[in-house]
Amino acid sequence: MNFPLQKFKGLQTPFYYYDTELLDKTLAEIKRLTLPHFHIHYAVKACTNPKVLQHIVQAGLGADCVSGGEIKVCLDAGFPADKIVFAGVGKSDWEIELALNAGIFSFNVESIPELEVINHLAHDHNKVAKVSFRINPDVGAHTHSNITTGLAENKFGIAMNDMEKVIRLSEQMSNVECIGLHFHIGSQILEMDDFVALAHRINELQDNLHRKGITLSHINVGGGLGVDYDNPDLNPIPNFKDYFATFEQHLQLRDGQQLHFELGRSIVAQCGSLISKVLYVKEGAAKKFVILDAGMTDLIRPALYDAFHHIDNLSNQDGKDRYDVVGPICESSDVFARDYQMPITKRGDFIAIRSAGAYGEIMASQYNCRNLPLGYTTEDF
Numbered sequence: 151m152n153f154p155l156q157k158f159k160g161l162q163t164p165f166y167y168y169d170t171e172l173l174d175k176t177l178a179e180i181k182r183l184t185l186p187h188f189h190i191h192y193a194v195k196a197c198t199n200p201k202v203l204q205h206i207v208q209a210g211l212g213a214d215c216v217s218g219g220e221i222k223v224c225l226d227a228g229f230p231a232d233k234i235v236f237a238g239v240g241k242s243d244w245e246i247e248l249a250l251n252a253g254i255f256s257f258n259v260e261s262i263p264e265l266e267v268i269n270h271l272a273h274d275h276n277k278v279a280k281v282s283f284r285i286n287p288d289v290g291a292h293t294h295s296n297i298t299t300g301l302a303e304n305k306f307g308i309a310m311n312d313m314e315k316v317i318r319l320s321e322q323m324s325n326v327e328c329i330g331l332h333f334h335i336g337s338q339i340l341e342m343d344d345f346v347a348l349a350h351r352i353n354e355l356q357d358n359l360h361r362k363g364i365t366l367s368h369i370n371v372g373g374g375l376g377v378d379y380d381n382p383d384l385n386p387i388p389n390f391k392d393y394f395a396t397f398e399q400h401l402q403l404r405d406g407q408q409l410h411f412e413l414g415r416s417i418v419a420q421c422g423s424l425i426s427k428v429l430y431v432k433e434g435a436a437k438k439f440v441i442l443d444a445g446m447t448d449l450i451r452p453a454l455y456d457a458f459h460h461i462d463n464l465s466n467q468d469g470k471d472r473y474d475v476v477g478p479i480c481e482s483s484d485v486f487a488r489d490y491q492m493p494i495t496k497r498g499d500f501i502a503i504r505s506a507g508a509y510g511e512i513m514a515s516q517y518n519c520r521n522l523p524l525g526y527t528t529e530d531f
């Protein structure tokens with residue numbers, strides 16, 4: 151990735167930089183592989199930077215939202231309401247009402263009490279809510295335990311065995327229309343076998359429901375495709391080809407059934423970097439520390455998930471040494487990388503923490519009364 155380093159020099163750090171050329175290439179690759187019955191909803195939770203959203207809207211994608219706030223952001227950004235799906239185990243009444251009034255495509259419903267509330271509120275507003283049921287497929291994904299969602303022990307979704315009962319219940323409700331089934335097994339998944347396992351579970355469930363005379367029009371397999379955090383320059387665009395092909399090959403859709411995806415990380419992670427300046431290089435008793443002006447408040451993934459992000463020194467590529475790269479926050483988990491080999495680094499150097507476009511800026515906080523990081527894109531320079 152090319153960084154406009156000279157242009158960075160006058161700016162207050164830290165900030166996010168989004169390479170919108172890479173984003174457009176990523177979106178073009180998705181479009182190239184999108185079959186007529188595919189519908190891609192961008193999982194907005196990954197990044198709601200307005201300039202990034204503009205590119206995604208322009209590419210014609212729909213949106214996957216998990217809160218009323220996200221629905222508002224998407225409507226403001228120009229996502230068509232009828233391409234918005236709304237998931238989440240705990241939807242507040244105002245959020246349901248907002249979605250009903252906007253006329254979203256589907257609520258991804260996660261429990262019977264939620265279904266009853268949606269039916270009730272839809273009745274009050276004289277609407278019929280389209281709903282899909284989120285099913286907990288009890289499929290493990292080989293990823294961090296904080297971001298697996300499809301196991302029986304997780305809070306998400308409705309058990310497979312309860313599906314017929316729940317669909318029958320919805321049929322008796324006057325203000326909901328059941329249109330589909332929704333799944334999501336986790337995030338940062340790189341092994342296609344996990345998606346194969348999901349496809350097989352969906353086939354099994356569809357066979358069972360079919361025997362009982364139930365076929366729904368929409369299957370939503372969620373998101374979860376991972377990115378190469380180790381080699382962002384080698385693999386800037388995730389392997390969408392294998393991902394889509396896996397579902398094409400293993401998922402048995404019924405006639406006319408539409409297939410929905412909710413991709414977040416794979417669309418935006420690689421195009422974003424957190425740009426920071428080195429405040430100090432400190433020689434401790436046992437190791438050297440590179441102390442950045444960015445901290446866990448700007449990018450929490452390493453502290454929260456032990457996540458690895460590749461780090462580049464944009465100002466100097468010569469020599470090498472080993473450093474702990476840390477932030478200024480008063481928490482010992484405020485560490486971006488330990489014993490990390492990088493060029494000789496000194497005060498004032500610009501640092502890029504890579505693959506930070508997804509779950510970076512959006513998860514930033516103001517802990518320690520810090521400013522939220524700003525976000526710039528290629529077009530700003």
Ligand code: LLP
Nearest residue numbers: 193334337338373374375412413414415509
């Ligand atoms: N659909 C549902 C229902 C989800 O819960 C998620 C992510 C997605 C789609 C999008 O998944 P993706 O394509 O981005 O993997 N903050 C964590 C990731 C949390 C993911 C939550 N759900 C991280 O920084 O790794």
